[in-house]
Amino acid sequence: MDENPSQDLKSGALVYHSYPKPGKLEIQATKPLGNQRDLALAYSPGVAAACEAIAADPATAALYTVRQNLVAVVSNGTAVLGLGDIGPLAAKPVMEGKAVLFKKFAGIDVFDIELAEKNVDRLVDIVAALEPTFGGINLEDIKAPECFELEERLRARMGIPVFHDDQHGTAIIVAAAVTNGLALAGKAIGDVKIVTSGAGAAALACLNLLVSIGARRENIWVTDIDGVVYEGRPTLMDRWKAVYAQRTKLRTLAEVIPGADIFLGLSAGGVLKPQMLEAMAPRPLVMALANPYPEIMPDVAEATRPDAMMCTGRSDFPNQVNNVLCFPYIFRGALDVGATTINEPMKAAAASAIAALAREAPSDVVARAYGGEARLFGPRSLIPSPFDPRLILRIAPAVAQAAMDSGVATRPLGDLKAYADGLGSFVFRSGFVMKPLINQAKSDPKRVIYAEGEDERVLRAVQVIIEEGIARPILVGRPSVIETRLKRFGLSIRPMTDFDITNPEDDPRYRDYVASYVEVAGRRGITPDAAKTLVRTNSTVIAALAVKRGDADAMICGLEGRFQSRLKHIRDIIGLAPGSQDMAALSLVITQKGAFFLADTHVRPDPSAEEIADMTIACANHVERFGMTPQIALVSHSDFGSSDSPSALKMRAALSLVRQRAPDLEVDGEMAADTALSQVVRERVYPASRLQGVANVLIMPNLDAANVAFQFTKALADALPVGPILIGPAQPAHVLTHSVTARGIVNITAIAVVEAQVLPGG
Ligand SMILES: NC(=O)C1=CN([C@@H]2O[C@H](COP(=O)(O)OP(=O)(O)OC[C@H]3O[C@@H](n4cnc5c(N)ncnc54)[C@H](OP(=O)(O)O)[C@@H]3O)[C@@H](O)[C@H]2O)C=CC1
Numbered sequence: 001m002d003e004n005p006s007q008d009l010k011s012g013a014l015v016y017h018s019y020p021k022p023g024k025l026e027i028q029a030t031k032p033l034g035n036q037r038d039l040a041l042a043y044s045p046g047v048a049a050a051c052e053a054i055a056a057d058p059a060t061a062a063l064y065t066v067r068q069n070l071v072a073v074v075s076n077g078t079a080v081l082g083l084g085d086i087g088p089l090a091a092k093p094v095m096e097g098k099a100v101l102f103k104k105f106a107g108i109d110v111f112d113i114e115l116a117e118k119n120v121d122r123l124v125d126i127v128a129a130l131e132p133t134f135g136g137i138n139l140e141d142i143k144a145p146e147c148f149e150l151e152e153r154l155r156a157r158m159g160i161p162v163f164h165d166d167q168h169g170t171a172i173i174v175a176a177a178v179t180n181g182l183a184l185a186g187k188a189i190g191d192v193k194i195v196t197s198g199a200g201a202a203a204l205a206c207l208n209l210l211v212s213i214g215a216r217r218e219n220i221w222v223t224d225i226d227g228v229v230y231e232g233r234p235t236l237m238d239r240w241k242a243v244y245a246q247r248t249k250l251r252t253l254a255e256v257i258p259g260a261d262i263f264l265g266l267s268a269g270g271v272l273k274p275q276m277l278e279a280m281a282p283r284p285l286v287m288a289l290a291n292p293y294p295e296i297m298p299d300v301a302e303a304t305r306p307d308a309m310m311c312t313g314r315s316d317f318p319n320q321v322n323n324v325l326c327f328p329y330i331f332r333g334a335l336d337v338g339a340t341t342i343n344e345p346m347k348a349a350a351a352s353a354i355a356a357l358a359r360e361a362p363s364d365v366v367a368r369a370y371g372g373e374a375r376l377f378g379p380r381s382l383i384p385s386p387f388d389p390r391l392i393l394r395i396a397p398a399v400a401q402a403a404m405d406s407g408v409a410t411r412p413l414g415d416l417k418a419y420a421d422g423l424g425s426f427v428f429r430s431g432f433v434m435k436p437l438i439n440q441a442k443s444d445p446k447r448v449i450y451a452e453g454e455d456e457r458v459l460r461a462v463q464v465i466i467e468e469g470i471a472r473p474i475l476v477g478r479p480s481v482i483e484t485r486l487k488r489f490g491l492s493i494r495p496m497t498d499f500d501i502t503n504p505e506d507d508p509r510y511r512d513y514v515a516s517y518v519e520v521a522g523r524r525g526i527t528p529d530a531a532k533t534l535v536r537t538n539s540t541v542i543a544a545l546a547v548k549r550g551d552a553d554a555m556i557c558g559l560e561g562r563f564q565s566r567l568k569h570i571r572d573i574i575g576l577a578p579g580s581q582d583m584a585a586l587s588l589v590i591t592q593k594g595a596f597f598l599a600d601t602h603v604r605p606d607p608s609a610e611e612i613a614d615m616t617i618a619c620a621n622h623v624e625r626f627g628m629t630p631q632i633a634l635v636s637h638s639d640f641g642s643s644d645s646p647s648a649l650k651m652r653a654a655l656s657l658v659r660q661r662a663p664d665l666e667v668d669g670e671m672a673a674d675t676a677l678s679q680v681v682r683e684r685v686y687p688a689s690r691l692q693g694v695a696n697v698l699i700m701p702n703l704d705a706a707n708v709a710f711q712f713t714k715a716l717a718d719a720l721p722v723g724p725i726l727i728g729p730a731q732p733a734h735v736l737t738h739s740v741t742a743r744g745i746v747n748i749t750a751i752a753v754v755e756a757q758v759l760p761g762g
């Protein structure tokens with residue numbers, strides 16, 4: 001394999017950086033500036049109030065400015081990746097890139113600061129003078145040995161975290177990979193021989209951390225561009241490197257590598273030759289971490305030493321040992337407790353959280369990011385993937401806790417669990433809205449049957465459902481297929497102990513199911529022969545019959561097949577709840593601006609006023625289960641009587657029916673969608689409206705409007721969908737859509753369990 005990025009990747013990267021606008025960042029205002037008053041608040045004279053408050057009490061800067069969430073990524077461009085001293089301007093794409101990662105992975109804002117300065121004294125003065133602006137300083141790509149002194153002096157001088165990521169971020173992730181790699185190889189850290197290529201910022205910091213977790217200095221051999229670092233070496237020595245100088249006559253990497261258990265490359269591409277690798281100890285851990293060109297390419301290494309565990313710093317190979325797994329989250333934890341520094345206990349907490357996470361079962365999101373390939377803990381998965389959404393959930397709270405325990409937190413957190421839950425909602429934006437339902441489901445889990453029990457997404461969802469105690473799952477599927485797939489996806493749940501299986505090819509209740517089917521659907525054209533076939537072949541029919549007969553409390557189907565035909569089976573077998581005229585679909589979209597329910601997104605093409613009233617009241621009941629107060633708008637093209645078209649009249653009629661039947665509901669209409677979503681607009685159009693604030697339930701006049709609005713919001717607002725939630729069946733039953741994710745299945749399961757709990761006898 002070619003170690004250089006292909007021409008394609010290079011030109012793609014240049015287009016990426018230049019199009020549609022140059023660079024990777026922009027500043028976004030978080031406050032409105034729409035009028036004279038906003039101007040007076042944001043700037044002079046109003047801003048003076050914030051200034052005076054901070055002057056009186058500097059801690060209030062965390063309240064009135066972005067400082068507590070703002071990090072400076074500072075570089076002078078002297079060691080940019082493995083490209084060397086290419087200067088601060090050429091370093092800017094890397095620093096902008098780090099800013100993007102900080103933001104995307106942990107919600108932290110960054111100003112990248114490239115300094116045309118190499119003198120350490122002056123660098124110290126410049127960076128220290130930035131303290132009023134930032135909550136933390138990430139030094140980046142500054143060469144050794146200057147970086148050591150720079151960081152030491154800044155840490156002593158500044159009251160906010162100063163963290164040279166190439167040193168400590170790298171060391172933390174290397175420590176995690178070493179911990180797991182040695183565990184797999186059955187070796188103890190105190191016994192292993194470690195050889196480095198590189199004696200710079202990253203290499204020396206890694207060694208220092210490895211020594212602090214048990215590596216022995218006498219077992220460590222450091223090499224750099226001048227070869228082995230030995231006692232008395234006259235060239236390119238400094239006090240940080242000298243710590244690892246060996247008393248030896250050996251002079252080259254080739255001479256010291258025989259018998260090494262760990263190769264730690266933090267130098268430059270291609271330094272480790274195959275014959276050197278051949279001389280390493282059994283099951284060696286090869287960490288070729290130079291970017292973008294590793295010290296040895298993984299295919300060469302694997303061909304030479306199939307027993308080697310291989311890591312690189314790149315995203316296109318397994319085991320990406322890269323500080324991106326650490327820096328967003330260690331800063332997240334540090335900033336959230338107002339830490340004055342990032343100390344050794346915080347780093348150790350991050351390293352052990354990363355190592356532990358790699359040993360957990362792989363998550364659905366990670367599997368999807370890697371094209372469905374399950375990544376079990378093992379030689380090719382020593383550490384978590386950078387796209388593992390659990391990184392923030394594990395690392396940030398561990399770091400925050402360590403900061404509090406070690407006394408460096410100026411804003412300690414009272415409730416670490418609530419903090420971790422809040423981070424969860426940052427990752428799975430559905431998490432926060434779903435929390436009340438998930439908790440409610442866990443309080444009394446019910447039996448939920450899944451028609452597509454062999455589907456990968458169902459299996460992944462069921463793993464989470466069982467781990468969290470949300471439901472007792474029943475999978476419709478062939479046991480051998482389910483077992484094989486569980487193994488393939490690395491899922492630890494097992495049939496009978498964790499969940500039940502209904503095997504359509506061989507279920508002792510077959511005759512009873514056929515009889516039940518004929519009994520409930522005989523009048524709808526289901527003959528005994530048709531029933532026999534469908535009970536063997538149609539998993540939706542089986543799931544619906546299980547619910548009808550009381551073998552399950554709720555059903556979930558629809559990952560494949562047509563929505564309407566699944567609905568028909570539910571209608572035929574489970575039937576409608578007392579008082580319901582038909583079913584409807586309520587869909588939830590969770591956007592950056594909040595959570596909104598839309599109906600009817602999937603079932604009735606053109607509901608009558610009567611049906612709309614019915615569904616509005618049913619939807620309101622559902623929304624309350626999310627711990628939200630329904631604020632309902634009956635939406636139309638017409639704004640409070642501005643049109644008398646049939647659909648406007650229909651919505652007006654629906655409103656009067658709702659008002660009669662549920663006088664306490666906060667509902668109004670008919671109104672345009674923007675009137676529904678903005679109090680300001682509504683005050684202009686119809687100040688007497690009973691609806692206050694922003695509507696969170698939007699009842700649409702027909703299926704087209706509802707479905708189009710739902711899909712538009714999903715696509716344009718990058719919203720997270722939950723549902724569709726089927727309203728109206730006599731027992732809980734939900735028909736999902738083909739695009740549903742495992743997370744979506746978990747969410748709908750919680751909803752179904754809560755529905756089952758509130759049924760009579762549930
Ligand atoms: N995967 C990851 O997360 C990270 C990877 N890195 C990578 O590590 C490398 C070093 O970065 P950093 O420590 O910040 O930089 P430094 O400039 O501080 O250190 C570079 C070190 O590598 C040595 N070196 C350079 N070329 C060679 C060579 N051909 N043979 C042997 N040694 C060599 C240098 O020796 P001398 O000083 O004698 O010239 C120096 O000791 C880069 O490739 C970088 O991309 C860094 C941080 C994180």
Ligand SMILES: CC(=O)C(=O)O
Binds near residue numbers: 082322324
């Ligand atoms: C990853 C990183 O920080 C580097 O290669 O320098």
Ligand SMILES: [Mg+2]
Binds near residue numbers: 081140141165166
């Ligand atoms: Mg770097």
